[in-house]
Amino acid sequence: MDQNTPPEELTGELEVGKPYTEAAGVTAIVKSLEHIVNGTDLIRGLKVLADLNQKDGFDCPSCAWPDPDGHRSKLGEYCESGAKAVADEIMDKHTASPVLFQRYSVAELLQKGDLWLGQQGRLTQPLILKPGATHYDAISWNDAFQLIADQLKALDSPDEAIFYTSGRTSNEAAFLYQLFVRMFGTNNMPDCSNMCHESTSVALADSLGLGKASVKYEDYEKADVIMIMGQNPGTNAPRMLTPLEEAKRNGAKIIAVNPLHEAGLLAFKYPQSPRDILFGGQKLTDVFLQVRINSDLALMKAMAKILLEEEKKAPGKVLDQNFIQQYTSGYNDYVKSLDQFELNDLAAQCGLTVAQIQEAVDLFKYTPKLIICWAMGLTQHRNSVDSINEIINLLLLKGSIGIEGGGASPIRGHSNVQGDRTMGIWEKPKPEFLDALKRVFKFEPPRENGYDTVAAVKAMKEGKARAFFGLGGNFAMAVSDTNYTADALKNCKLTVHVSTKLNRSHLIHGETALILPCLGRTDKDIQATGEQFVSCESTTGVVAQSHGSVDPISSNLKSEVAIIGELAKAVFSTPTETVGRDNNTSSANLPGRYYINWDALIADYDKIRDLIEKVVPGFDNYNEQVRKPGGFYIPNGPRVREFKTKDGKAHFTINAPTHHELQPGELLLMTVRSHDQFNTTIYGNDDRYRGIYNERRVVFMNSDDMANLGFTEKQVVDLHSEYNGQKRTAHRFLVIPYNIPQGCTAAYFPETNVLVPIDSIADKSHTPTSKSIVITVTPAAE
Known part of the structure; x- marks a missing residue:
């Protein structure tokens, strides 16, 4: 074992079940309570959870998903991931x-x-x-x-x-x-x-003049179409599922773009809804586009080409020409640049058919109320900045920036x-x-x-x-x-x-x-003038106060x-x-x-x-504003169609897709979180939404790739990457057949971070390319 990395021993207890087809539900409640009682007494734990994400409580130490602007549930304004983070922090049994x-x-x-x-x-x-x-x-x-x-x-x-x-x-x-x-x-x-999300910050600053989301929380419930790209909300931002469900009940359509079928993209069973518990969760995704890893830029270009053709059929009904002329620059050059790409080639690069992409475009071609959200599935590639700029191109074509129910929505991780x-x-x-x-x-x-x-x-x-x-x-x-x-x-x-x-x-x-x-977020912070509070900013730009709920575990903190x-x-x-x-x-x-x-x-x-x-x-008036229940929105130019770019316009950009030419025996690996994990914090060895129990050292692989490479289920293998003549190895992983595009694989981080070369970074943003690592796989060395 390398002394720098987590131990490479397998648990010997791996169980593989059927992946879930819906997220949350009663199981999420049970798992949340299990984590609480494992670390502290139930009464103390429930008291803290009651304050989590409330207007007079503390901000969740997990993800940066915003709190509802208006009413918040007194039964619990948190998710399983937030409960795990809190349980981890208030632990007092050890x-x-x-x-x-x-x-x-x-x-x-x-x-x-x-x-x-x-x-x-x-x-x-x-x-x-x-x-x-x-x-x-x-x-x-x-x-x-x-x-x-x-x-x-x-x-x-x-x-x-x-x-x-x-x-x-x-x-x-x-x-x-x-x-x-x-x-x-x-x-x-x-x-x-x-x-x-450095790639997001760079791209949005260049195209819109501000590296932040242009939407508010309420825009999700007002959208006609929501496209979720490179994101697993059921694990990484479960509270996002609530407004997605509300959007669906309001008639919105959801397009999911991801190499993996994730439970949180398919359906959501709201734990506080008797209807969902009795009759099943709300189906979320209307069109699922199972793209190959890092083909999102090609998909956006294919969608743009289809939109332009639809505009020819129905002039003035598909593209927002008034918005384009008044608020943007670079449109003509952008449209001309699309001529060098063939629609069939772009679709093939994604691993999709033109008909599949057309089905998705048909959902939003006549409405500007389109939200596109994304996370690290898009931000950790060499061409990530270009991919995000291509998302903005699509939103600009539709005039979807600066309107209710439309906009760009990066989903930040840390709170x-x-x-x-x-x-x-x-x-x-x-x-x-x-x-x-x-x-x-x-x-x-x-x-x-x-x-x-x-x-x-x-x-x-x-x-x-x-x-x-x-x-x-x-x-x-x-x-x-x-x-x-x-x-x-x-x-x-x-x-x-x-x-x-x-x-x-x-x-x-x-x-x-x-x-x-x-001190942690849950801890009371007592200083010379009395108890203090801090403030945090959500992914939609809301700044709100956060008060600790429990006495610190030690007076020495x-x-x-x-x-x-x-x-x-x-x-x-x-x-x-x-x-x-x-x-x-x-x-x-x-x-x-x-x-x-x-x-x-x-x-x-x-x-x-x-x-x-x-x-x-x-x-301005920070101390006064932050004391308002729910906090306040800080100024956001793109939200009101004010673009702080050099020319005061939103910019169309010209970006070229990257096509990974894999050699025989090579696969493209993306790192992912397990369900019992937040960033590098490990809460357990289960990933129940994907059907994995009692083990983290697994590699998800297409069944055809397994057959071609001669691997069997649960075979122990080593993963190798080579960059600039230097070979890196992650030892002892178990092969799991999974529904993932051929040529693509996935495994958990931080165990596979050893495979990501320090010099392999995104252009412009310098973000590590953790979502597109070329690897080879060999039987594990004895």
Whole structure:
């Protein structure tokens, strides 16, 4: 077993059942309660769940799906995935106290699976792994902050430090974090967006002038047609199924585009609906297009060509020519570019017939009320930015941007990943944001772009960066090319992780390593001025407050805001003088800093929101607006047909499809989540919607491919990828026959991240290409 990756042992208990044809139902309720009682007592768990996603409660630590603008169910405004995330966080039957780390060395913990690591419970005490030590030991908060400050100030340049952010970080913590980092002197702020929806942000910014969804929650219920692309809502955003069901009952049609038949795309049994429980769930998908992996761009072009032909048959009834002329640019060149593609060729590239695509187009050809939503099935390919731009082309043809019931709807993963970017967590900050920081805080922020996630890993591997600070997340397992990333982290002088629970990244460490335990979303946050709340932004741009519900598991936990503020105090303090507004000297190589009362910001988060209001557009009267039940929508230009592009227009773009020419014996692999998983957090070994139980090391394969390659069901195989002459291997997977297009395969991450080369990234966005990995499969080595 490689010491950097999860253990490769198979459980020996794999059971394969029939895949589900509908999502949720009573089983989802039962599974949610099972997770609660496994971690805490039922009464405590139910109390917390009652507050989850309520207007006076806390924001779900799972996905970024928005809450209903109006009424919210008092029976439960959450899904199975959210319940699992909460159960994982409020666990109090076990704690990862210093005793655990006295019992197990780092080497011994590395032999444990990721599920086992998470089941040890919440971290309770700051921990340090000293150079050459075998075990983590307890350390005081003051000593931890001073150690980090000393290491950071000893760097030759601020650019030798990497400051990573996970999506669960609140707006208040994110703003304070980026302020501290830029005052330190660098823009090295990679975040989890770099690994998931960065392609979306780049594409939408280019075409619409804003890298966010143009729809509101209520638009789903008003749409005539909803197209779901590269997404598995039943597992990754189950609360999305509720407005989809409502849309269906209002007469909407749903088109699903995906290589896999997923339960959440087929039907939904609403657990709170007696009708659904008694008579069965609501069928969701009207047309299912089972495309080959990474053929979405070709599909969009085929649909556009059909729309243009339909417009010739019924001029003025298919395309919105008024919208195109008034609000867009590049239409004529775009239409002309379609002439080089044959419809039959585009359909064949998708693995579909022209008739299948025509059936889908017929559903929306006469209505502009079209929503297209997508997730990482589209964002993690080399041509992802082009694919998303092609989605926008289709929406622009229909005039579907800036109307009720229509628009672009990327489905974000982490619960505040979008808010973090709004707050300035970005390695490529806009000049106007930096100008605002300079105006408000009277310092000159660094202007050069910093490292994104992939570039940060390379910088650590090459010795250009020597300190890593992670605000949340499981960096080592989330990033591509697992072994390369591990070697990069090991090359650091210092690695620090702010975390709620133990994960593998804590065990893949630099010369000195620290774990700093923080409060979670469910925890009450008591500071000097009383109980605090934080705020988060949903995928539709709603900013709302979030209050913890339970007492922290340990009195030794600090909020992320407090951790950042205390660290800033340690870094910017000097033993002999106070660094103030007019003082141009400070310790080490740090320039003079504008005086900030970090203690006041830690004590009262309203003061942080006052600062955000001065820097970030759209947050006027922040403290007043965020206290409104349900929060507020921040400004969104495309939603009102205002496009902040260079010419003030929405842009048609010209994009070329990518055709994967596979050699004999090669397959195209996409990584997916199991149902018992959220990102790299593993809640269990089941994937019941796909019929997989008690095992994660499986590879889904077309039956014809199995026959051609000579594999049998449950045969143990190794997966290999080769890139630029270097071969990578993921060992010991069980072959499972599955309904997936020929030439395509799927397997879970993070187990298969080892196959994704660090240099294989999307054009323009640099997102790892985790959804299109060329592999070969061989019988497992003995």
